[in-house]
Amino acid sequence: MIASQSTAVRRPFSARALQLLSFAPTPTFAFLGLLSAGQEGSLASLVCSAGHGSSPLTGMVSMYLLMSVFHSAPWIRMIARRQRESPTLSWNAQPADRN
Numbered sequence: 001m002i003a004s005q006s007t008a009v010r011r012p013f014s015a016r017a018l019q020l021l022s023f024a025p026t027p028t029f030a031f032l033g034l035l036s037a038g039q040e041g042s043l044a045s046l047v048c049s050a051g052h053g054s055s056p057l058t059g060m061v062s063m064y065l066l067m068s069v070f071h072s073a074p075w076i077r078m079i080a081r082r083q084r085e086s087p088t089l090s091w092n093a094q095p096a097d098r099n
Helices: 002-021 025-038 043-048 060-070 073-085
Strands: none
Touching (some): 025 060
16 A cells, blocks of 8 residues: 555656646757857858758758757646736737727
């Protein structure tokens, strides 16, 4: 009985931790993309990119941008949930008429 109580206590924390971890990749990849953009002309970027100018989707900056987009689902779900819960914070909310 004690073991089941301890796992019941730990489960909400671990579920919350996993939920918070799902938000980490998008800003991390965006930050790494910014760092890579600042080093675009360095020797490391020349060595790492074998086919220079072969496609606009080559390079570290575009890779980090795509990774950031692919991992943005938790952020989109959070924004949608908050808009459903609070319609006054909606993007297209109109001010109330005051007569």
